Amino acid sequence: MWNGQVVRALGTMSGTSLDGVDAALVETDGERIVAFGPTQYRRYTDVEQTTLRGALGMWPGDDIQAATRLVEDAHLEALAGFEGYDLVGFHGQTLAHDPHGRGTHQAGDGARLAQALGRPVVWDFRTNDVRLGGEGAPLAPFFHFACAKWIGAEMPLCFLNLGGVGNLTWVDPRKTRPEDQGALLAFDTGPANAPLNDLMQQRRGQAFDKDGALAATGEVVAGALELFLDDGYFRKMPPKSLDRDAFSDMLDLVRELADADAAATMTGMAAAAVMQAMEHCPTPPDRLLVTGGGRHNPVMMQMLRAGLDCPVDPVEAVGLNGDMLEAQAFAYLAVRVARGLPTSCPTTTGVRALVGGGTVSGT
Numbered sequence: 001m002w003n004g005q006v007v008r009a010l011g012t013m014s015g016t017s018l019d020g021v022d023a024a025l026v027e028t029d030g031e032r033i034v035a036f037g038p039t040q041y042r043r044y045t046d047v048e049q050t051t052l053r054g055a056l057g058m059w060p061g062d063d064i065q066a067a068t069r070l071v072e073d074a075h076l077e078a079l080a081g082f083e084g085y086d087l088v089g090f091h092g093q094t095l096a097h098d099p100h101g102r103g104t105h106q107a108g109d110g111a112r113l114a115q116a117l118g119r120p121v122v123w124d125f126r127t128n129d130v131r132l133g134g135e136g137a138p139l140a141p142f143f144h145f146a147c148a149k150w151i152g153a154e155m156p157l158c159f160l161n162l163g164g165v166g167n168l169t170w171v172d173p174r175k176t177r178p179e180d181q182g183a184l185l186a187f188d189t190g191p192a193n194a195p196l197n198d199l200m201q202q203r204r205g206q207a208f209d210k211d212g213a214l215a216a217t218g219e220v221v222a223g224a225l226e227l228f229l230d231d232g233y234f235r236k237m238p239p240k241s242l243d244r245d246a247f248s249d250m251l252d253l254v255r256e257l258a259d260a261d262a263a264a265t266m267t268g269m270a271a272a273a274v275m276q277a278m279e280h281c282p283t284p285p286d287r288l289l290v291t292g293g294g295r296h297n298p299v300m301m302q303m304l305r306a307g308l309d310c311p312v313d314p315v316e317a318v319g320l321n322g323d324m325l326e327a328q329a330f331a332y333l334a335v336r337v338a339r340g341l342p343t344s345c346p347t348t349t350g351v352r353a354l355v356g357g358g359t360v361s362g363t
């Protein structure tokens with residue numbers, strides 16, 4: 001399908017923070033980014049968020065009909081305003097991720113979306129990778145490689161996504177293709193915003209620590225931070241990936257702390273996980289470009305800047321859109337799947353061979 005042609009692809013992402021659906025248009029042939037197009041955000045209501053939260057950890061066959069329906073309907077609303085696109089990359093909502101056990105589960109039926117939209121929909125991006133022994137995540141790295149080319153980078157650099165979970169991609173833009181040996185190294189760094197959000201919900205009834213306001217008034221408690229960094233995940237060599245709630249018991253580490261110190265310490269944990277992760281880079285990167293909601297948190301950004309040897313900037317510094325990068329990634333990956341190009345490789349997910357993840361529904 002579309003061999004070598006530039007197509008207008010719409011990508012969607014409903015991330016681990018459960019805040020809403022991002023949708024973005026990318027013009028690409030599946031190799032080169034030609035242009036970025038319009039974007040759209042459709043927030044989940046509080047009721048919808050509660051339903052999704054209740055479905056976390058569930059698998060196909062469990063009682064997830066309401067969650068699945070609302071994910072599909074929210075996507076249809078997010079996509080309703082777009083015109084003139086050729087196909088859709090539909091990530092869905094990850095409810096459970098256990099790549100070495102039960103697999104990986106993204107809620108939402110791409111075939112239903114294809115029928116409703118009258119366009120081909122590429123979906124279920126992670127299962128093929130897991131079947132071939134991969135982590136099934138992260139998948140954005142092949143897109144990060146294209147972004148590195150798009151910004152004209154000449155030396156190795158890193159992309160860091162600070163979503164619910166953090167993930168890091170080291171890219172060598174001197175390579176020709178993302179699947180070339182030595183072009184990419186990628187993995188999940190650890191928890192980023194998800195446990196901090198859970199803390200804010202428990203202690204303050206707020207969805208997140210806006211602008212790091214609470215953390216800014218507290219102190220990082222070294223003992224709790226050390227216990228956190230003792231976790232075997234940080235010593236594990238990449239590739240490696242995480243479920244949203246893999247570190248949910250880290251809330252116990254700050255249970256005795258006052259709210260502000262607890263928020264500062266959890267922000268410090270997210271930053272420290274990234275610092276540990278940077279040790280795995282094959283060569284020191286020229287710079288670290290940050291995407292995802294955590295780049296809006298000045299306390300988290302300041303901690304990263306203080307702890308790393310390279311410049312740390314939001315991706316906006318190079319003209320990219322940090323709120324939409326993941327949605328754009330799934331637009332790009334959809335075109336790769338449609339063209340039969342790989343979307344992951346041994347150094348991004350640990351998969352045994354190059355694999356193109358995803359099912360194409362509709363014509």
Ligand SMILES: Nc1ncnc2c1ncn2[C@@H]1O[C@H](COP(=O)(O)OP(=O)(O)OP(=O)(O)O)[C@@H](O)[C@H]1O
Nearest residue numbers: 015016017163164165193208210211292293296297
């Ligand atoms: N102004 C802000 N101040 C502090 N934190 C913020 C701000 N804006 C967003 N965030 C954090 O970013 C989170 C949303 O990030 P993002 O949308 O990248 O997550 P996601 O895509 O759902 O996650 P993932 O990439 O893990 O799937 C919010 O839940 C919040 O914790």
Ligand SMILES: CC(=O)N[C@H]1[C@@H]2OC[C@@H](O2)[C@@H](O)[C@@H]1O[C@H](C)C(=O)O
Nearest residue numbers: 094097137138139140163165167326
């Ligand atoms: C299983 C799953 O949905 N993982 C997400 C999650 O959110 C961030 C991190 O954990 C990353 O591994 C991945 O998403 C991004 C988009 C990825 O696959 O690159």
